[in-house]
Amino acid sequence: MTATPTQRRQPEPEQVTGGRRVPVTRACRFELVKLVSQWRIRLLVLACWIAPALFVxxxxxxxxxxxxxxxxxxMLASGWAAPLVMLGFAGTWALPLLTSVVAGDVFASEDRLGTxxxxxxxxxxxxxxxxxxxxxxxAVLLLLVAGLAVSSAVGGLLAVGDQPLVGLDGHLLAPSDAAISVLLSWVSVLAPTLALAALGLLGSVTLGRSPMGLLVPVLVSLAMAVAQMLPLPVAVRxxxxxxxxxxxxxxxxxxRQLGPLLIGIVVSLLWAVVATALAYVLFVRRDFTDLAHDGSGRRAITVGVLPLVGVAAASFAVVAATTSATGSGIEQDKVQRSLATAFAHLYRMQTDQLNRPAVTEDRLKATASCDKGSTRVAAEGPGNDWRCVVTWHLPGVEATGQAIYQLDVTPDGRFMADGDGPKEVNGYFLVRTPDGDAPNPLWQFDGNVELLDTTSKG
Known part of the structure; x- marks a missing residue:
């Protein structure tokens, strides 16, 4: 009679140890204390709550x-510009770094310490x-993001004041409206922050004790930022x-142009859910009796990368099928319409500066004619070779006014209009007002081309 070896059955995730399990709330409090007790987290909290105000x-x-x-x-005209400048910096650099430090090492640190x-x-x-x-x-990430927003807003209001803010189409937002829009802007970036944090969790679980998990949110964010600068189809973007x-x-x-923003939030939340689910499945199936566990490169590709590529492909297919997105989304009529609208609002602002007779945007009837410097080049797509002539008509004046602008349009739809004359309209950076020289709002200004053309009518 021969004895056959029996295979040892791996314990179920909930049966790793016996006894009563700790409540989730107590476990959350324990992990939160562990995070906040780290010197680098404390340093980040102080930096996020103090540095933006000092910068402003x-x-x-x-x-x-x-x-x-x-x-x-x-930034010198309205205190509400400061948190938006900080938001632009945070989206490019701060948020990826914060998610890397907080979420990218939360599991890998236990592997390195053997705990x-x-x-x-x-x-x-x-x-x-x-x-x-x-x-x-x-919770820590929300505290850090809140610090960036509150510190920059308080710093801007204390340093500059609670003045109206000039919007991206040239219209003035009252301080109360500017405050609401700033708040919504910071809330909207929580969705991509969650996506980056989920990628950090996935990298930390997948790569084990390797410090490469720290770099996952930064590398993914950098790759997507590069993609946003490339002339990709708008549906991919x-x-x-x-x-x-x-x-x-x-x-x-x-x-408000809410369509692209809502799509971006939904896509970000989808990435966050998928990446978190993948990290969860990998973690609960892990064999914790293997002390030499060091992640798996093959598993990182098959379980981590490929599903997210599938999510991106599915998102692209849905956006392409449900919107009118074609090409770069930057078309001649969109550029002309955006420029003419911004010019009309800013012309009214300049009129108020100079104490001239008031004129409304409707009576100004501003239009724009734009091309890319040659009839051989199609007037579409990003580039710094856009040349536009804005035409307007003042009530009671027979002559028609014209102003020339050079436009630098980026792939994400933002443009910077640089005035090229006449001097008394947009050819000089100062205008002479009854109270002295003041910045000329028509000299240089930023605008936005809505790529998907889904402007909310509400």
Whole structure:
């Protein structure tokens, strides 16, 4: 009679250890304390709640402004421009770095320290451990994002004041409307922040003790930022979570351009759900008895990368099928309409500066004619070779006014209009007012071309 070896059955995730499991709330509190006790997290909290206000205060003392950043040219005109400048910086650099530090190392740190056995004995449930770490990471990230928003807004209001804000189509937002739009802008970027945090959790679970998990949100964000700068079809651009980090600018037009923003939020939340679900499945199926666990490169590709590529492809297909998105989305009539609208609003502002007879945008009847410098080049797509002539007509004046602009249109639809004459309209950066020289609103200004042309009529 021969004995046959029996295969040892792996314990179920909830049966790693016996006894009563720790409640989720207590596990969340434990993980939150662990995160906040780290010196780098404390340093980030202080930086996010103090540095933006110091930056805004410093800029308010300078004669030059960050005009390359959206709303940067209005930082000395309205305190509500400061949190928007900070939001542009955060979407490119701060949010990816914060999600990397907070979520990208939350599981890998336990591998490097060899503390999984102790944690399992204390909590008695891998599922609860995952939920606790995810919730704690989210709470810390919300605290950091809130610090960036509140600090920059308070700094701007204290340094500059609660003045109206010039929107991206040139119209003035009252301080109350500007405050609401700024708040909605910061709330909207929480969705892509969740997507980056979920990617951090997935990288931390998949790559084990490797520090490469820290780089996953940064690398993915960098790749998507590069994609946003390329002349890609608009459906591809909108189908990436990174689009929600820039589509908040549609909140500062009249009417608001909500279509692209809502699509970006939905896509970001979809990425967040899928990446978190993948991280959860991998974590609860892990063999915690293997002390040499160090992640798996093959698993990172098959379980981590390929499903997210599928999500991106599905998002692209849905956007392409349900919208009128074609090509780059930057078309001649859109550029002309956006430029003429912004010019009309800013011309009215200049009229008020000079104490001239009031004129409304409707009576001004501004139009624009744009091309790309040659009849051989199609007037579409991004580029810095757009040349436009704006025409308007003042009531009671027979002559028709004209102004020339050179436009630099970026692939995401933002454009910077540079006045090229006549001097008394847009050819000089100052205008002489009864109270002295003041910045000329028609000299240079930013605008926005709605790529999907789904402007809300509400």
């Amino acid at each position: 205060t410093g800029v308010s003392q300078q004669s030059t402004l960050p005009v390359d950043t959206l709303f940067g040219r209005w 999984w056995r102790h944690l399992l004995v204390a909590v008695r449930s891998p599922r609860r451990i995952f939920v606790a770490k995810a919730v704690a990471s989210l 909108v189908a990436l979570p990174s689009y929600a980090l820039i589509s908040w600018n549609g909140l500062f037009t009249s009417p």
